[in-house]
Amino acid sequence: MNGPRHVESRVLATIPGPEASLRAVAFALLLAHRIPVSAADIAAAAGVDDIGGALDALAGAGWLDRDAGGRVTGAAGLSLDHGPHVLMIAGHGFRTWCAYDALGISGVLGADATIETSCGLCDAPIAMSILSGRPPASRPARLWLAAGGTDLRTDFCAPTVLLCSPAHAEAWATEHDDQGAILGLRAAASRGAREWTECARTAVALGAWVGPVR
Numbered sequence: 049m050n051g052p053r054h055v056e057s058r059v060l061a062t063i064p065g066p067e068a069s070l071r072a073v074a075f076a077l078l079l080a081h082r083i084p085v086s087a088a089d090i091a092a093a094a095g096v097d098d099i100g101g102a103l104d105a106l107a108g109a110g111w112l113d114r115d116a117g118g119r120v121t122g123a124a125g126l127s128l129d130h131g132p133h134v135l136m137i138a139g140h141g142f143r144t145w146c147a148y149d150a151l152g153i154s155g156v157l158g159a160d161a162t163i164e165t166s167c168g169l170c171d172a173p174i175a176m177s178i179l180s181g182r183p184p185a186s187r188p189a190r191l192w193l194a195a196g197g198t199d200l201r202t203d204f205c206a207p208t209v210l211l212c213s214p215a216h217a218e219a220w221a222t223e224h225d226d227q228g229a230i231l232g233l234r235a236a237a238s239r240g241a242r243e244w245t246e247c248a249r250t251a252v253a254l255g256a257w258v259g260p261v262r
Contacts, residue, residue, distance in 0.1 A: 066102065067102050067105065067106055067111075068246065069094060069246075069250075070090060070094055070096075070099055070102055070103065070106065071106055071111055071112065071123050071124050071247075072123075072124065072246050072247045072249075072250035072251075073090050073093050073094045073250055073254070074090050074112065074120045074123035074124075075123040075124040075126055075247040075250070075251065076093070076247065076250045076251035076253075076254045076256040076257070077089060077090065077093060077120075077254070077256065078120070078121075078122070078123060078126055078127075078128065078142075079126060079137075079251050079256045079257060080251070080254070080255070080256030080257075082128065082140055082142075083128070084115055084117075084119035084120065084121045084128065085119055085120045085121075086118075086119050086120075087099055087100055087103055087118065087119075087120075090103070090120065093254055103118075103120070109200060110199070110200035110201045110205075111123070111124070111200065113127050113128075113129075113130045122143075122145070124149075124153075124244065124247050125144050125145045125146065125148075125149030125152070125153065125205075126142050126144060126149065126153055127142060127143045127144065127145065128142065128143070129143060130143055130145070131143035131144045131145045131146075131149075132165065132166075133145075133146070133147050133149070133150050133163065133164070133165040134162075134163065134164040134165065135149075135150040135153065135154065135161060135162075135163055136161055136162040136163075136164075137153075137154065137157070137159050137160075137161045138159065138160070138161075145201065145205040146204065146205040146206075146208035146209070147163075147165055147191055147208060147209050147210045148191060148193060148208050148236060148240055149205075149240075150163045150165070151163070151178075151183060151191065151233065151236045151237040151240050152236075152237065152239070152240020152241055152243055152244045153240070153244055153247075154178045154181055154237070155178075155181040155182070155237035155238065155240050155241035155244075155262060156181070156240070156241040156242075156243075156244040156245060156247070156248040156261050156262050157181060157248055157251075157257055157259075157261060157262075158180050158181040158259060158261065158262055159178065159180070159181055160177075160178065160179055160180065161177075161178040161181075162175065162176065162177050162178065163175065163176050163178065163183075165209070165210050166210075167189075167209075167210065167211050167212035167213075167216055168192065168207075168209030168210065168211055168216075168220055169211055169212075169216040169219055169220050169223075170212065170216060172212045174189055174210050174212055176189070176233075178237075181237065181241065181262060182234060182237065183233035183234055183236075183237050184233065185233075185234055187233060188212070188213045188214060189210050189211065189212055189213070189233060190210070190211050190213070190214055190216075190217035190230050190231065190232060190233070191208070191209075191210055191211075191230070191231045191232075191233065191236040192207065192208060192209055192210075192211060192217060192220050192221065192224070192228055192229075192230060192231075193208055193228050193229045193230075193231055193236065193239075194207040194208045194224065194227065194228040195227040195228045195229075207224055207228070208228075214230075217230045218230070241262040245261065245262075248261035248262075249261060
């Protein structure tokens with residue numbers, strides 16, 4: 049299987065513009081400060097008022113993580129404490145909801161990073177260094193990009209994983225009825241970088257990231 053036949057983005061492009069902007073601001077603040085972010089902080093950075101309802105809607109749809117006090121701990125796939133994949137950027141550790149998040153976020157930032165996860169099929173450890181946003185070309189690992197469905201976390205994030213080999217990627221695709229696509233690491237990072245552009249540009253605008261974004 050080569051794919052994708054037609055795998056729509058289920059990650060960032062399917063929510064209204066104003067809410068997407070708030071999510072991008074939350075992403076930037078988490079990237080910069082690495083602590084839970086209050087609604088007041090997000091509103092101040094976004095230059096808007098009364099965002100509680102918007103944050104509730106984003107969290108309810110799975111686009112944000114929040115703690116017991118309502119502070120945002122994850123946005124646009126970048127989380128302080130939730131997710132099975134480890135993403136180290138500039139020496140700071142984050143979690144991501146799916147493997148595509150880790151590749152796309154490091155890709156759009158052009159960052160030196162490391163990703164630690166495990167094969168979705170056999171649980172073999174997968175660790176790789178990302179240089180200037182580019183994963184290694186020689187690794188046999190593949191990304192399965194799920195087609196998604198009605199539930200972001202269950203239908204898209206959970207099955208979107210790295211596989212340790214092309215053979216395991218094919219087996220994972222069969223297990224998931226070919227509802228998605230197998231991508232090489234660099235193709236996945238490049239595609240992800242396009243999807244995280246707004247988040248990265250917001251991070252630069254707010255001083256949360258220094259340097260050009262892809």
